[in-house]
Amino acid sequence: MANGAAVGDRSTLSRPNLPALFAAIRAAGYAIVAPTVRDGAIVYGPVERVEDLPIGWTDRQDGGTYRLVRRDDAAVFGYNLGPTSWKRFLFPPHERLWTAERKEGSFTVTPEPTDTTRWAFFGMRACELAALDVTDTVFLKGAVADPTYRARRSRILRVAVQCGQAARTCFCTSMGTGPAVTGGADLILTEILLPGPHRFLVEVGSPAGAEVVDRFAESLSPAGPDDDRLARETVERTAGSMVRRMDPTGLRDLMAENLDHPRWEIVANRCLSCTNCTLVCPTCFCSTQEEVPDLDVRSVERWRRWDSCFNLGFTELHGASVRKSGLSRYRQWLTHKLGTWHDQFGTSGCVGCGRCISWCPVGIDLTEEVAAIRAAPRSSGVEARGR
Amino acid sequence: MLGDRTGSPGGASDVPLAPLPYQVRSVVRETPDTATVAVVPRGSRRIGPTRPGQFVMLYAFGIGESPIGVSDETDGVLYHTVRDAGRITHALTRLTPGDLLGVRGPYGHGWPMEAARGKDVVIVAGGLGLPPLRPALREILRDRDAYGRLEIVYGARTPKDLVYYAELQEWRRRADLRLQVTVDAAGRDWYGDVGVVTTRLPDARFDPERTVAFVCGPEIMMKFTAQALVGRGVPAESVWVSMERNMKCAIGLCGHCQFGPSFVCRDGPVLSYGELAPRLGVREL
The missing domain is CATH 2.40.30.10 (Translation factors)
Structure with a gap:
C-alpha cells in the first residue's frame, strides 16, 4: 500500500492486530466511543482499549426484554443494539446553549464554546448509519441548521460493522436499512469468526477512512476472495435470520387515514407514557429549553434537554395540554415516526433498529401495532375523530 | 406556496x-x-x-x-x-x-397579504385573536384601494375583555370598513351584540368567490368560523387561520408545535383551512 489506500480497498485484519486499528484511529486525531458493558447492558461510551469492547458477550432481546449473556466464543461484535444510540454524542441529552449576564441595564449573551472533540463512532451498525442520515436531515437540512449538531457532526469518523447476527427485535431488512453497510461509513468492518483464524474484513469507505488505514497498513494483509465471500455470506445469514417484519408500503397514508382506528385505544391501555421509546430511539429529536438563573438572577444559563411527546406537558398551552390522553400521545409518536416524518423530512423516522420494542417496559411492539392497523384499516381519515 | x-x-x-x-x-x-x-x-x-x-x-x-x-x-x-x-x-x-x-x-409565515389584494377581506377575531390580525388590518387600511370590501367581526367573552377599545371606536366610525363587535355575555350596560362570532357572519357582506378570510382566535372558534365561511361559498383555500401550539425553539427543531405534518412555528402559524380542515376534526392531534 505504498501509494496509500483508496475508497473501496479491502484488506484483512487479524484479531490480534485489532489494537493497531485503535491506535491508528487515535493517531488520526479521534477519541474512540464504542460499545462497552455497563450496568448490565451494552452501551456506547468512551473506551481506551480493545479490551473495553464487549468481547465474548451477546444480548438476548424481545419485547420488553434485554439480557446480557456470555457467548461461547470471543467475538468482538457478537451482539446487537443496546439502549444508547450515537445521537447522544451529536445531540446530547442535556446541553448548555448559552449564558447571559446583566450588564449596565442590558444583558450580554455568551454562546457555549463549540465542542471540538473528534469522536470516532466505533461499531456503527447499518441501521445506525441510516439513523445518522435521518438526524442529519432533521438537524442540518431544514430552514435553520442546528449549530451544535453541525459542529459535532463535522468531526466524526464512522467505523461501521456489518451485523453477524440479528436480535429478535431487529427489522432493518423491512425498512431497507441493513444489515449490509452500503455507504455512509468511513471504514466498514466485517467480523469473520470461522473458518480460519478470527479476523476482520476492512473496507475503506471514504478518504477519511483511507487516512486511518494508511496509518496501520503494515498490520493489514490483502483480502482474499474467501474473505469477501465470507463477509457477504455473514450479512446474508443475518438478513435471513431476522424474525420481525414491518411492511413499509404506504405507511405514511396508512397512518394518516387511521387516526380514529380502535387499535390506538388498545395500545394506549398498555402504554405507560414512560418515554423510554423516545429516549432509546436513534432519530427522536424533540427537546425543551430550561432557564437556569443564579440566585439573584444576575446571570442565567439556557439549557436544552431531550423531551418526549409522551410527556403531558409537551403540548401545554395556557395551562392545559393539547394531548391529554395517553392514546393521543402514543398516536402522535407512531404517526409521526412512520407517517408525517415523510411529509416533514422526505424519509421515514424509523430505521428498524427495534430499540423501542426491547426497552418498552410493557413490550409494546410497533410492528405489531402497524400490522393490526393494516389488517383492518379505516376507510378514510378525513372524518377521523380522536376516539 | x-x-x-x-x-x-x-x-x-x-x-x-x-x-x-x-x-x-x-x-x-x-x-x-x-x-x-x-x-x-x-x-x-x-x-x-x-x-x-x-x-x-x-x-x-x-x-x-x-x-x-x-x-x-x-x-x-x-x-x-x-x-x-x-x-x-x-x-x-x-x-x-x-x-x-x-x-x-x-x-413563521403570516397572513397572505398578496393573495388578499383585489379581494374582499373578511377578518374574524376571537378574544386575543385580534392582536395578531391588527398588522394585517393596518396594512389593508394603509393601502385601502388595493382591496375590496373589508368586514371585521370581533368577539370577546365580555365587554371588559375587548382590547384596543379606542381603536375599535375609530374603526367603527370609518366608512370604508364594517366592524361588528359581539360578546358572549354582558350586563345591562352593554347595548351591543351578544353571541359567538359566527352569529354575526350572516350580516357580513362579501362576494364569497372573491373573498379572502383571516381568522384568529381559539381553535374551536376558528373551526366553526371557517365552516361558516365555507358554507357561505368562500373556497376553503381562501380561509386562513392562525394556529397556536406549545413552542420552545420557534425554528422547527424542538418538535413541540407539531400539528399533523406541520410545524406550526415554521410552516404556520397561519395555515389555510383547506389544508387544515381534516386535522381540525381530530381530537387531541
Missing part, C-alpha cells in the same frame, strides 16, 4: 436561540389580565422587519421565553399584546417602562 409567505429563520442574533436585548417603552393595560407592551432595542441591534401575522419569542430575563404575536410595528417599535396565562406571560404583563426583556425572531 405563496410569494409573500416568507419567513425569517434565525433571528438577528449570532448566537442561535439567543434573544437580543430590548427595553419596554410603554405599557397599555387593555383588560384586567392583558397588556400591550411596546418595546425598542436596548442597543444597536434589532430583529428584522416583521410581516403581519408573524410572531417573536419574548424573553423574560431569568424566567423564560414565550411565543407572542406581533400586534404592530411602527417606526421601529414593536407592540405585543400579552395575556397573563402562565409564569412567563405573567412576568411579561408585569413589565413597566424601562424594564429589560429579550426578543428573537420574527418567525
